[in-house]
Amino acid sequence: MNSPLNISRRTFLKASALVVGGLVIAFSIPTAKRFLMPGAAQDNAGAAAPKFPEPNAFLRIGTDNTITVMLAHSEMGQSIWTTLPMLIAEELDADWSKIKVEHAAAAPAYIHTAYGIQITGGSSTTWSEFDRYRQAGALTRLLLIGAAAEKLGVAAESLKTENGFVISGDTKVSYGELTEIAAKLETPKAVVLKDPKDWKVIGKATKRLDGPEKINGTAVFGQDIHFDGLMTAMVARSPVFGGTVKSFDASATKQIKGVRNVVQVPTGVAVIADHYWAAKQGRDALKVEWDLGPNANLDSAVMLTEYRALATKPGLVAAQLGDSKTELPKAAKSIEAEYALPYLAHSPMEPLNCSVRIDKDACEIWTGTQMQGTDQQAAAKILGLKPEQVKIHTLFLGGGFGRRANPAADFVSEAVQVAKAAGVPVKTVWSREDDVHGGYYRPMYLHQAKVGVSADGSPVAWEHVTVGQSIMLGTPFEAFMIKNGVDATSVEGIADSPYLKSIPNYHVSLHTVKASIPVLWWRSVGHSHSAFVMESLIDELAHAANKDPLDYRRELLKGHPRHLAALNLAAEKAEWGKPLPKGVYRGIAVHESFGSFVAQVAEVSVNQGEVKVHRMVCAIDCGLAVNPDSLKAQMESSISFGLGAAMQSEITFKEGKVQQSNFHDYLVLRMKDMPKVDVHIVPSTEKMGGVGEPGLPPVAPAVTNAIFAATGKRIRQLPIGNQLA
Amino acid sequence: MITLNVNGKEQQLDVSDDMPILWALRDVMHLTGTKFGCGMAQCGACTVHVDGQPTRACITPVSAAVGKKIVTIEDVQNDKVGQAVQAAWSEIDVVQCGYCQSGQIMAATALLTTNQTPTDADIDAAMSGNICRCGTYPRIRAAIHAAATKLA
Numbered sequence: 001m002n003s004p005l006n007i008s009r010r011t012f013l014k015a016s017a018l019v020v021g022g023l024v025i026a027f028s029i030p031t032a033k034r035f036l037m038p039g040a041a042q043d044n045a046g047a048a049a050p051k052f053p054e055p056n057a058f059l060r061i062g063t064d065n066t067i068t069v070m071l072a073h074s075e076m077g078q079s080i081w082t083t084l085p086m087l088i089a090e091e092l093d094a095d096w097s098k099i100k101v102e103h104a105a106a107a108p109a110y111i112h113t114a115y116g117i118q119i120t121g122g123s124s125t126t127w128s129e130f131d132r133y134r135q136a137g138a139l140t141r142l143l144l145i146g147a148a149a150e151k152l153g154v155a156a157e158s159l160k161t162e163n164g165f166v167i168s169g170d171t172k173v174s175y176g177e178l179t180e181i182a183a184k185l186e187t188p189k190a191v192v193l194k195d196p197k198d199w200k201v202i203g204k205a206t207k208r209l210d211g212p213e214k215i216n217g218t219a220v221f222g223q224d225i226h227f228d229g230l231m232t233a234m235v236a237r238s239p240v241f242g243g244t245v246k247s248f249d250a251s252a253t254k255q256i257k258g259v260r261n262v263v264q265v266p267t268g269v270a271v272i273a274d275h276y277w278a279a280k281q282g283r284d285a286l287k288v289e290w291d292l293g294p295n296a297n298l299d300s301a302v303m304l305t306e307y308r309a310l311a312t313k314p315g316l317v318a319a320q321l322g323d324s325k326t327e328l329p330k331a332a333k334s335i336e337a338e339y340a341l342p343y344l345a346h347s348p349m350e351p352l353n354c355s356v357r358i359d360k361d362a363c364e365i366w367t368g369t370q371m372q373g374t375d376q377q378a379a380a381k382i383l384g385l386k387p388e389q390v391k392i393h394t395l396f397l398g399g400g401f402g403r404r405a406n407p408a409a410d411f412v413s414e415a416v417q418v419a420k421a422a423g424v425p426v427k428t429v430w431s432r433e434d435d436v437h438g439g440y441y442r443p444m445y446l447h448q449a450k451v452g453v454s455a456d457g458s459p460v461a462w463e464h465v466t467v468g469q470s471i472m473l474g475t476p477f478e479a480f481m482i483k484n485g486v487d488a489t490s491v492e493g494i495a496d497s498p499y500l501k502s503i504p505n506y507h508v509s510l511h512t513v514k515a516s517i518p519v520l521w522w523r524s525v526g527h528s529h530s531a532f533v534m535e536s537l538i539d540e541l542a543h544a545a546n547k548d549p550l551d552y553r554r555e556l557l558k559g560h561p562r563h564l565a566a567l568n569l570a571a572e573k574a575e576w577g578k579p580l581p582k583g584v585y586r587g588i589a590v591h592e593s594f595g596s597f598v599a600q601v602a603e604v605s606v607n608q609g610e611v612k613v614h615r616m617v618c619a620i621d622c623g624l625a626v627n628p629d630s631l632k633a634q635m636e637s638s639i640s641f642g643l644g645a646a647m648q649s650e651i652t653f654k655e656g657k658v659q660q661s662n663f664h665d666y667l668v669l670r671m672k673d674m675p676k677v678d679v680h681i682v683p684s685t686e687k688m689g690g691v692g693e694p695g696l697p698p699v700a701p702a703v704t705n706a707i708f709a710a711t712g713k714r715i716r717q718l719p720i721g722n723q724l725a
Numbered sequence: 726m727i728t729l730n731v732n733g734k735e736q737q738l739d740v741s742d743d744m745p746i747l748w749a750l751r752d753v754m755h756l757t758g759t760k761f762g763c764g765m766a767q768c769g770a771c772t773v774h775v776d777g778q779p780t781r782a783c784i785t786p787v788s789a790a791v792g793k794k795i796v797t798i799e800d801v802q803n804d805k806v807g808q809a810v811q812a813a814w815s816e817i818d819v820v821q822c823g824y825c826q827s828g829q830i831m832a833a834t835a836l837l838t839t840n841q842t843p844t845d846a847d848i849d850a851a852m853s854g855n856i857c858r859c860g861t862y863p864r865i866r867a868a869i870h871a872a873a874t875k876l877a
Binding site: 075076077078079207208210211212213214215216217218219220221223224226232257274275276277280347348349350351396397398399400401429431432433629633636637638639640641662663664668669670671672674676677 | 740741744745748751752753755757758759760761762763764765767768770797798799802811814815818819820821822823824825826827830848849850852853854855856857858859860861862863864865866
């Protein structure tokens with residue numbers, strides 16, 4: 001960990017002239033090439049020194065001692081607004097009270113260190129920035145020490161830093177006083193990061209820096225943007241995916257006070273008004289005749305039947321070992337099961353919105369997005385501009401969960417089209433109904449599995465067929481995420497399951513269904529369905545073997561210490577095996593996703609068909625926990641999000657239309673159904689994983705396994721809904 | 726023209742009678758702390774106080790608030806209970822994305838104003854109309870109890 005990093009001159013540029021009276025640190029580190037998107041910048045550093053656009057910088061020190069940290073990723077609740085500054089503050093020995101935070105612009109400097117595009121996703125922010133942000137802090141500290149040495153006329157080696165000051169004996173010079181000298185100094189050629197034993201910030205539970213403004217209502221989300229001349233638009237979109245406008249009559253709309261214009265855009269008809277209320281009333285009054293297109297008969301119940309028919313045959317091979325076909329019939333016993341999961345909407349609390357101002361040779365966009373670079377390129381293409389002529393202002397995201405990271409840049413592209421057609425600056429706002437109807441769902445999936453077990457109950461052959469739409473198909477990620485026709489995200493958690501590794505024969509295959517329903521990653525992506533299926537199946541096997549579900553898992557996971565550590569910690573803290581109050585039963589699940597290992601024990605009772613989850617005990621090994629409290633918050637969050645989906649959420653289609661519309665029928669978890677949550681962190685120096693998503697996959701199976709313990713009924717279809725009634 | 730009393734100030738607004746208070750606050754007065762989440766009183770993100778009552782601003786027309794006092798998140802710190810709630814929110818570090826929190830704080834303040842010692846069941850009843858997709862519910866519950874203790 002105590003590694004000197006050589007930073008070449010061209011990858012570490014100071015741009016002090018950009019900010020008056022302050023020091024701007026700008027540098028970038030070549031992007032790892034293993035996961036680069038086609039067309040993404042191949043190497044940030046480039047062959048020649050890049051001309052960094054303002055504000056291509058990770059931090060800025062003002063003469064008033066403020067340290068402004070630029071976030072290469074978007075804050076959507078996961079607390080990177082605090083975690084990334086912690087990394088800089090650690091190495092910089094900064095005064096934490098002087099830290100300010102800003103979202104960075106869309107610029108090459110902020111390209112993800114592993115993914116090759118500017119993106120917040122995959123639970124990757126903290127591990128992917130762990131080096132880059134620490135280096136930014138460490139390099140800045142060296143510059144400030146150099147400046148202090150010059151100012152005080154002492155040797156740099158004699159100086160130390162503490163809490164925002166360079167200290168020489170009894171003399172203290174604040175960082176702000178050193179910025180002008182530091183800006184003129186030769187760039188350090190190498191930097192040594194702190195030994196973990198010297199960390200004062202990393203690993204300490206640290207309060208959120210965005211807390212105060214989110215408590216007093218001053219935090220600015222995309223929805224809150226206002227400037228003179230900004231109009232509000234609502235778009236009438238086809239009630240069926242793929243439908244188009246045949247004709248429209250806006251005469252009643254134009255009678256509404258505050259409606260200024262009605263324009264057709266590629267996605268429908270936009271009503272431009274002084275404010276939301278006029279835009280909504282105007283849209284309600286709009287008469288649109290739609291050509292519903294080829295999907296007018298879409299029916300998710302029919303689709304599920306088709307999926308079931310497909311699943312009777314193996315699909316494209318995702319993982320294979322031995323000869324399951326021959327070995328399955330020879331097994332002492334076999335278990336067959338079918339699992340199904342519905343389409344799900346992300347429905348973040350802040351409905352989608354995007355403000356756009358188009359000027360000559362320039363465009364400015366204000367929105368909450370997880371994919372600035374993609375949005376920038378999409379806007380530029382629509383307007384015939386160069387990407388760098390499109391400026392993206394990222395505001396706080398009122399939740400993302402994947403919906404605001406869209407390779408199709410849907411809500412940004414539409415807002416640009418609206419502003420272009422209207423000829424005025426416009427904020428395009430979606431209603432909650434627009435959001436629920438708007439697609440980009442977690443796909444519906446069907447799984448069929450046949451597992452042969454030996455006389456002692458151990459699995460010896462496993463055949464598994466998954467059917468569903470591909471998230472990656474048709475996106476720029478297709479080239480490296482789809483191999484031999486298999487979208488890795490459709491089978492993640494199955495094809496690479498640790499359980500399968502303990503079995504001599506397995507065959508995992510996939511049918512990718514081409515449907516016209518737009519799909520997207522939804523918190524925990526493929527793991528959102530695969531963990532439910534795998535952890536339920538393992539529970540079925542344990543029960544069939546008449547073994548304790550915990551012991552059964554321990555046996556199969558012998559060679560997987562991180563799974564075991566999480567499993568054992570959760571079991572210990574939940575006091576697995578000890579009696580519970582009458583009527584309360586336990587279920588357990590463990591799953592790896594995004595590099596982290598999470599086990600959960602659910603305590604559940606079922607009364608007259610009604611499921612009550614009393615407590616969730618959660619244990620996670622994510623490697624180093626940079627901010628243990630925000631890690632706990634993410635576990636609580638994932639449990640709430642996953643539990644709501646498991647209990648009640650589903651998007652269904654009938655006659656081409658989505659049958660749900662708002663929170664009265666797209667049901668999510670509410671306070672009364674939130675269990676007590678106990679989170680325990682496995683002390684770990686293993687490779688860092690993510691925390692935003694890995695808490696979600698084990699939730700549904702832990703709960704349904706507890707339901708089985710309570711009732712003997714195996715839930716094989718989500719949501720649980722009223723299946724127990 | 727319609728006259729509203731918002732956060733202690735009388736304001737004249739040129740809006741239609743049926744405009745929900747939410748849009749008068751957000752799009753006309755540019756008080757954006759009160760949030761739009763569902764538009765049909767299902768999520769509570771728009772919760773404000775009208776004469777002290779927690780009210781869903783997204784379905785309540787401005788005409789219904791004439792002659793009454795509207796208090797929003799921007800002014801709740803001037804209320805003793807609101808101040809305690811905000812302090813507890815800070816102490817427990819409740820927020821995540823933050824979008825629903827104005828509504829949560831307004832709902833919690835209304836609860837603690839009428840019930841100084843809420844039980845978990847009271848909290849369930851008062852707060853289940855306020856959705857948080859980030860799942861800050863356990864911390865909201867803890868913060869309400871903490872504020873109650875502080876106010877006692």
